[in-house]
Each structure stands twice: as C-alpha cells, then as structure tokens.
Amino acid sequence: MSAVFCVDTALLAIPSYAEDEIQAENIILKLKEWSDVASNLGRNRVARSSTAELDLGALGFFPGLKNVEDLINFSGLKGVYDAKTVWSTYNNILNRAGILEELSGVDVCKYRDVELKPDLLDGLAPFDLRKLSESMLVAIGFSNYLSGSSNFLFAGASDERCESVDFCAWIEEAQGLNCASIPTHAKSKISVVTRLPDVMNSVKSDELWKSSTISSDFYFAISIRAMEILKSSGKDPSFYDVPRFVLGSEFIQSIRNHGGFGDSQFSGTILDCCARVVLGNPKEPLKPFGRPKQMVRDRDSAKALRSHITSTKVGLRLMVWMKACGTVEIANVGPKFEVMIEYGDDDGSYTVSYGRN
Known part of the structure; x- marks a missing residue:
C-alpha cells in the first residue's frame, strides 16, 4: 500500500x-x-x-x-x-x-x-x-x-x-x-x-517507489520525484507542474526483471531517470532508437527514444515513446546487450492529468 x-x-x-x-x-x-x-x-x-x-x-x-x-x-x-x-x-x-x-x-x-x-x-x-x-x-x-x-x-x-x-x-x-x-x-x-x-514534506519518492506494486503507485512516485527535482532548483512546485506522461503496459514487468522493483539495486536510479525524462531534463540525453532508421509505432506515430540509466557492466537503458503531442510514454527498462522497446498495449497503460495538462 x-x-x-x-x-x-x-x-x-x-x-x-x-x-x-x-x-x-x-x-x-x-x-x-x-x-x-x-x-x-x-x-x-x-x-x-x-x-x-x-x-x-x-x-x-x-x-x-x-x-x-x-x-x-x-x-x-x-x-x-x-x-x-x-x-x-x-x-x-x-x-x-x-x-x-x-x-x-x-x-x-x-x-x-x-x-x-x-x-x-x-x-x-x-x-x-x-x-x-x-x-x-x-x-x-x-x-x-x-x-x-x-x-x-x-x-x-x-x-x-x-x-x-x-x-x-x-x-x-x-x-x-x-x-x-x-x-x-x-x-x-x-x-x-x-x-x-x-x-513533499510528508512523503518521499524513494519510499513510495519501494512500496509500489501497481501502475498508479509508480506514477505517483515518479510525480513526487519530479516535484522534488523542481524544488531543488528553487521552484515551489505542485502536481500541476508535472507534465502529463504515460506508463507503458510492460514497464512494471521490465523493472522487476532488471533490478528496479522494491528496494532493489537500481530502484532509486531508475526512479530519478524516469522523473527527469518526464520533466524534459534527463541527465543523459534521449537519443533516437532503431537502425538504420528511428523506430516509429504504427498505431500513433510515436517515435522511439532511449536514455542511459547506468554506465555499469549491466548498462541499463530507459526506453521511451515520444508521442506526436509531446507526451512521454515510459515503455520499459532493459540492458544494453539486449536493448529493445516494448510496443505496449493502450489498455494496459496508465496516465492521469492532475487536473491540468
């Protein structure tokens, strides 16, 4: 809970x-x-x-x-x-x-x-x-x-x-x-x-992430982390300052598989990376994904992107779809040696608007 x-x-x-x-x-x-x-x-x-x-x-x-x-x-x-x-x-x-x-x-x-x-x-x-x-x-x-x-x-x-x-x-x-x-x-x-x-004075994003089990919990933790980042830069943020984003249907399973669930090794790093991507300010740049050309999802023309989560031997990557409207869909996490992006299922994805965007 x-x-x-x-x-x-x-x-x-x-x-x-x-x-x-x-x-x-x-x-x-x-x-x-x-x-x-x-x-x-x-x-x-x-x-x-x-x-x-x-x-x-x-x-x-x-x-x-x-x-x-x-x-x-x-x-x-x-x-x-x-x-x-x-x-x-x-x-x-x-x-x-x-x-x-x-x-x-x-x-x-x-x-x-x-x-x-x-x-x-x-x-x-x-x-x-x-x-x-x-x-x-x-x-x-x-x-x-x-x-x-x-x-x-x-x-x-x-x-x-x-x-x-x-x-x-x-x-x-x-x-x-x-x-x-x-x-x-x-x-x-x-x-x-x-x-x-x-x-933000009452709940901390890393604690929320550790206790999260469903998409709405992870979404909330990422939103709180985004607000923490904004606050650290001198802003006085609220939920309305967090851009709308989407958690893909395969996101939770991917973090289970790659050390991002609960208090696993990469949980905090994955959380921070997700929040920074949502804010449009990732530590590592988002780069087009796909060879020889950037992958484009047929059903909505979203473009595939990736960003480095870790630079260790595992080399985790955050895989993202950028929709035509500018909304980020966090698709999955994966290692560099078998990097792929999940197309996901709209019915299994999760998003909220916080009453604004």
Missing part, C-alpha cells in the same frame, strides 16, 4: 472550523485540491470515513447545496465562488474517494484516551466537529500502528501546520484484520497534509 490521503470528515462539514473569510476560502481551496486528486488518482489515493455522510447528516453539517450557498454568502465570497461549483467538489470527494476502513482493512468501533503531540485539535470548535476529526485521526493512527507504516496520511480541515503528529490511544473495540489483540494501546506517527503542496 502506497500513500493514502485521508480527508478529515470536518473538512466536508458546513458549518466548518472557518471563523472568517480567509479560513473559509482556505477550506474551499483544500476541497478543490482533494477533489482533483480523487478524480485523477482514484480511490486508492484519497479516502474518507465510511460513516462521513451519516455523521455529517446526524449533526446537521451535511454539505447540501443550501448549506454551501449559506457558507459562501456568510463568508463574503459571493461573486468569487459559484455555489454549485463548490457543491460539486464536496460531492466529488464523497463519491470518488475510497473508504478508509476498506483500504486499511480495519474499523475502529470504540476508543479512549487519545493523545496527539502536537495537538492539532486544540482550541477547535464546535466540539462535535472536533470529535469527527479525532475519530478520523484514531482510524488513521490505528491503521498505521497495525501496518507498522505511515502510509495513511491526514488531510486536515484545520490550518494548523505541522508535518506529523505522534498518536496514541486505547483501542477497545475494532473489527477487521489483525484485531485479535484488542483492547490494545496503539502508538504510531501520522503524517499531516494541510494543503496539496505539503505532500
């Missing part, structure tokens, strides 16, 4: 934690970002509580259109944001996000004595809303405790900024995998993402 961003139920509530126009607008912007991620990265990347709709409805905080209109009017944002557009972002998260309890395999039913250091929820009101945030943090913290990882991250409603919190609580009742030892005192670390650009 790679990184999963768990949307605070309180972020979906109206009324919210917002006390003024600036805080209200921040919530709208957060919703837009997580809505885009849910649309483009899918149900394995963004999650919500299984009871979010019921909990919000029971408290009278459900984000119906009338409540959204009231939020915009009372916050002085009428004319800045369209109520129906904002309403659709709430609905998109509720409809497209995965379910945390399904992704983690565990459902916490009863808990007590929650401790958070630092306490993200200190001073937040109303109390009922704070309890919803606490419940989400407990579910994330316990999931991380059981998995021994920090794969489940908290996408909070509060503007309190910190990279992580230390979590502990007594879990008295829970259902699902690995719950035989209940009750238990669970301790874990929860990474916190206040806004989407904070992702």
